[in-house]
Amino acid sequence: MHKVALLIAFGVLILVGFIYFSSERFFPEKSSQGAQSVEIINQWDLPDILVEVSGISYMENGKIACVQDEDGFIFIYNLESASVERKIEFAGHGDYEGIALVGTTAYVLRSDGTLFEVKNFENNLLKTNEYSFDFPSNYDFEGLGYDQKKNRLLLGFKSKTEDDFKSIYAFDLDTKKMKDQPVYKIYFNDPVFDILDMKPSNKMLQPSEISINPDNGKIYILEGINPKLLILDSTGIPEKLHVFKKKQFRQAEGLTFGPTGELFISNEGNGNSGNILHISLN
Secondary structure, three states: OHHHHHHHHHHHHHHHHHHHHHHHHHOOOOOOOOOEOOEEEEEEEOOHHHOOEEEEEEOOOOEEEEEEOOOOEEEEEEOOOOEEEEEEEOOOOOOEEEEEEEOOEEEEEEOOOOEEEEEOOOOOOOEEEEEOOOOOOOOOEEEEEEEOOOOEEEEEEOOOOOOOEEEEEEEEOOOOEEOOOOOEEEEOOOHHHHHHOOOOOHHHOOEEEEEEOOOOOOEEEEEOOOOEEEEEOOOOOEEEEEEEOOOOOOOEEEEEEOOOOOEEEEEOOOOOOOEEEEEEOO
16 A cells, blocks of 8 residues: 555655746746847846846946835846846835936836936935826826936836827926827837737737837836737837747846846746846847
8 A cells, every 4th residue: 555655755856846847848938929039149147136126227337226116115136147246225115117317317217107207316316206197097007218418207007098099298407397198109000010910909919118229219118917029110010020939038027228228128037037138039
């Protein structure tokens, strides 16, 4: 009887091991229609404190400023040493979703639309100002990017109140006011979305980040739920939609560019380590 029990237990262990190691083959993570793999040039697995990294912004000397969606800290991550050099407190607990750097000032976006202006964020004399806006409570803000040419911040959200298009708003850095109307509207019936082979709806694009490529001035809009990257020209006209594999981008939340257009995307851990990927779209 004892021998039979041991054989059963051994058999169960073999079965569990087989299922575990072959699960990716038989039960692959579902990707959107038209999904393609991209070249990952380099990958940095982030420490536990950044498992929920939600926004990144390139600094200089191979450093990236990061925020995560629980605590009011800016984390300075060094790509060369693959470590967090510093963490800078700017506010209390909150759902922080994006960061953009403008000189010595960091702007951090909370999901309710509150914008934190953190002046002199790299030294001990930092000062934080808050800006709140009169948006409906169901506007779930996630994307924040700096438009240097027009001296403004671009903001995106995942709200499903708009049936035909997705709006991008702008915060004027001269007046410190939000524009009343969207500066860009991305219509779901645009041919750029044909690759998705689905009925036009809000599910086509649920932005998690916005950034402008300094090399060509184009606007990049990232989605993490069904990972994809929409590229607009400098006037806001859709040009190209890249649909990513879930296997490579588990939850793409952050997007930033190096000084010559190097593309970095960060992923929340979602059961694994968070990471930063240097990728090529070619």
